[in-house]
Amino acid sequence: MGLRRLSDNMKKPELLAPAGDLKRCKTAIRYGADAVYIGGRSFSLRSRASNFTMDDIREACAFAREHGSVIHVTVNIIPHEEDFDGLREYLMELQDAGVHAVIVASPAIMKLAREAAPKLEIHCSTQLSVTNADAARFFREQLHADRVVLARECTMADVRKITAVCQAQTEAFIHGGMCVNYSGRCTLSNRMTLRDANRGGCAQSCRWLYHLYEQDQELSDEDLLTIGSRDLMCAEWIWPLIEAGVSSFKIEGRMKTEYYVASIVSAYRHLIDEIWENHGPLSGERMAYHRRQIMFAENRQTCDGFYGGQADENSLIYHMTSDADVNHDFLGTVKAYDPIRGTALIETRNVFSTHETVQILTPDEMHGDFEITSITDTEGNELTSSRRPMVCVEIPVPWQVREEDILRRSR
Ligand code: SF4
Numbered sequence: 001m002g003l004r005r006l007s008d009n010m011k012k013p014e015l016l017a018p019a020g021d022l023k024r025c026k027t028a029i030r031y032g033a034d035a036v037y038i039g040g041r042s043f044s045l046r047s048r049a050s051n052f053t054m055d056d057i058r059e060a061c062a063f064a065r066e067h068g069s070v071i072h073v074t075v076n077i078i079p080h081e082e083d084f085d086g087l088r089e090y091l092m093e094l095q096d097a098g099v100h101a102v103i104v105a106s107p108a109i110m111k112l113a114r115e116a117a118p119k120l121e122i123h124c125s126t127q128l129s130v131t132n133a134d135a136a137r138f139f140r141e142q143l144h145a146d147r148v149v150l151a152r153e154c155t156m157a158d159v160r161k162i163t164a165v166c167q168a169q170t171e172a173f174i175h176g177g178m179c180v181n182y183s184g185r186c187t188l189s190n191r192m193t194l195r196d197a198n199r200g201g202c203a204q205s206c207r208w209l210y211h212l213y214e215q216d217q218e219l220s221d222e223d224l225l226t227i228g229s230r231d232l233m234c235a236e237w238i239w240p241l242i243e244a245g246v247s248s249f250k251i252e253g254r255m256k257t258e259y260y261v262a263s264i265v266s267a268y269r270h271l272i273d274e275i276w277e278n279h280g281p282l283s284g285e286r287m288a289y290h291r292r293q294i295m296f297a298e299n300r301q302t303c304d305g306f307y308g309g310q311a312d313e314n315s316l317i318y319h320m321t322s323d324a325d326v327n328h329d330f331l332g333t334v335k336a337y338d339p340i341r342g343t344a345l346i347e348t349r350n351v352f353s354t355h356e357t358v359q360i361l362t363p364d365e366m367h368g369d370f371e372i373t374s375i376t377d378t379e380g381n382e383l384t385s386s387r388r389p390m391v392c393v394e395i396p397v398p399w400q401v402r403e404e405d406i407l408r409r410s411r
Pocket residue numbers: 178179180181183184185186187188189197202203204205206207
């Protein structure tokens with residue numbers, strides 16, 4: 001394998017994770033995110049995923065600081081006139097709270113942020129659909145953006161060119177949901193549900209199943225049509241993105257669960273670290289291992305988006321499978337560990353039984369699989385399976401584990 005040394009002044013890219021609330025934000029940081037992007041209750045898209053009060057944002061920033069991480073806040077609405085009420089004060093409060101960067105989709109908000117809160121970095125949101133170097137240069141030179149989040153529709157050649165010529169940092173998506181209409185430039189959700197995609201309300205109507213008609217004639221009465229996309233999965237593109245000089249690797253998904261955040265951040269943390277230490281691509285065997293770790297979090301079909309060139313119906317469109325979107329691997333969270341008896345108290349989420357093979361997901365370390373030899377409820381009764389969610393049961397665990405570690409099914 002031809003290994004190419006990275007230049008000495010090259011910085012390791014940041015791993016940027018999503019979080020829909022304070023708990024998921026702390027989980028992302030504990031599992032290795034260098035930065036977390038969150039949404040406040042105002043001025044942010046994905047408003048249903050934006051559960052951070054200003055006090056939460058302050059706490060997130062303090063927790064991030066303690067762990068060497070930083071917080072980015074989305075201020076990415078496409079604003080109408082009335083949306084500017086209180087925006088200046090909000091940006092100043094974010095700055096005071098210790099937020100590192102705001103992710104912005106409007107030139108007017110960029111200008112306002114620069115004036116009102118000059119310590120905040122300004123990151124151009126993917127809603128601006130930057131797919132070429134001139135657009136990136138424009139945002140850097142005219143609007144003083146510190147970073148440009150590249151459109152998911154960029155090919156790897158686009159990423160290389162933009163990163164090489166633009167003075168701003170670039171950020172590229174490496175995992176998560178795709179929008180089939182250039183990141184929210186879409187009125188499908190507005191039309192079907194009166195929920196505006198550009199005001200945070202996207203109902204993901206592209207993922208629904210539709211009957212296809214030509215005038216009054218239904219074209220097929222068997223196959224329902226969907227135009228939703230598969231999820232992006234970029235394990236194979238981490239090395240080319242590092243080589244291209246991209247500053248930040250972004251995971252999509254502020255609506256996702258705590259289990260998803262822990263699993264996906266942990267998987268990419270280990271993959272990026274190993275590639276960085278190797279100064280080059282990994283062996284087929286190591287990549288297969290990392291792909292398996294990533295797929296613990298993922299239950300939708302995946303694709304590598306546009307990095308390899310133009311995507312088409314076969315590579316991009318999601319085709320329904322029977323267990324789509326449901327993940328039963330998350331079995332519970334560790335609430336306590338008894339080192340004398342070697343048992344962990346687990347708060348349950350999904351059904352599991354004795355003799356099943358499981359593993360513990362924990363920050364920093366990767367433990368192997370083990371078999372559940374017994375399950376005991378809080379009354380001391382021996383069970384053959386745990387069937388109820390959100391109750392506590394005790395199981396033997398062969399290693400010391402910590403509170404908030406995750407018990408998951410092995411695949
Ligand atoms: S409905 Fe689908 S295509 Fe439209 S904005 Fe939402 S995710 Fe994108």
